[in-house]
Amino acid sequence: METFVLWLKYLFLGVVQGATEPIPVSSSGHLIIAQKLLGLKQNGLSFEVLTNSASLIAICFIFRQEIGKLISGAFRYLLTRKAEYRSDFLFCVYIVIGTVPAAVAAALFKDRIEEIFSSVHTVSIGLLVTGVALWLIRNLRGRKLDGDLSVKDALLVGLAQAVALIPGISRSGATVIASIAVGMKQETALKFSFILYIPISVGGIVLGASDIVNDPNRAQMAIPYLIAFLTTLVATYYSMRWLMGIMARGNLKYFSYYCFAAGILLLLFL
Known part of the structure; x- marks a missing residue:
């Protein structure tokens, strides 16, 4: 029975991670809250690396066509210097x-x-x-498309992503907000934000891989971690699709209401 309860706890953590990773409400913050409520404490980075890997796979799958087009266009520009591939090449440069x-x-x-x-x-x-921040940009409708970005835009969004290392500051929220604030259209902001997520996530996984290899509880926690990985994968996919629909309708303000409510409730009761 105790083992089954542990599995349920990790299933719940996977859902929390996956559901909150794409949307602008801070997945790391919600995991801290969930672990406190469930009485769990993660030692090392094994759980974080596994769940981030699951979210990364889901996001790469959703943006697979855009990623393929960018990589192909960037290489074609390097080889041919044709103007039609220049925007793809520059987009990749700005991601870097x-x-x-x-x-x-x-x-x-x-x-x-x-x-x-x-x-x-x-x-x-x-x-x-x-x-x-979400409330302040709620009515902004930028005009910049993929080919209209600049080094300044990329640096500002990158700085926003750096600030999101602080738990409670949403990475997706910070980068989408910054992207919209510098004048990107909603679809460009979404694309830039989540393709920007890929290299930093890959880097974190590579650096944290040794934690999984050296985790003394690896065998004991294999099933709970697998449950969390699979639920994170599925929850991230559907949450990302949901966010794409919300962005298309320009309804980010509803996430600001949630952040206000959750932040106040946490201050009052936890």
Whole structure:
């Protein structure tokens, strides 16, 4: 019975991770809350690496055509210098530029940030900050398409992604908000935000792979981790599809209401 309850807990954690990874409400913050409520404490990065891998697979699957087009176009531009492939090449360059701030911040400060800020109080403040930012950009309708971006745009969105290392600050929220704030159209903002997620996520998985290999509880936790991985994969896919529909309708303001409500409730009761 105790084993079955543990499986249910990890199923719940997988759903929380998957459902909140794409949407602008902070998956890391929600995992901190869920683990506190369930009485679970993760030692090391094994669980984080596995669930992030599942979310990455789901997001790559959804954007597979866009990713393939960008990579193909970038290589064709390098080989032919044809103008028709220039925007794909520059988009890839901007993804690299946008990755740098978060990569540097993660390499230098990630452990320290999590040590200082991984509390429910910090999560509640982060959710309120995210809610305010979502509210401020709720009516913005940018005009920039893929070929209209600049180095400045990429750096600003990249800096927003670096700030999202703080638990409670949503990565997707920070990058989508920054993308819209610099003038991107909704579909371009969504595309740039989630393709920007891929390299930083891959880097985190590569750096954290040793935690899985050296995890002393690997065999004991194999089934709970597998359950969490599969539920994260499925939940991320459907949550991402849901977000794409919301973005198409311009209804991000509803996430600000959720962030306000969740942040206030956390401050009052946890």
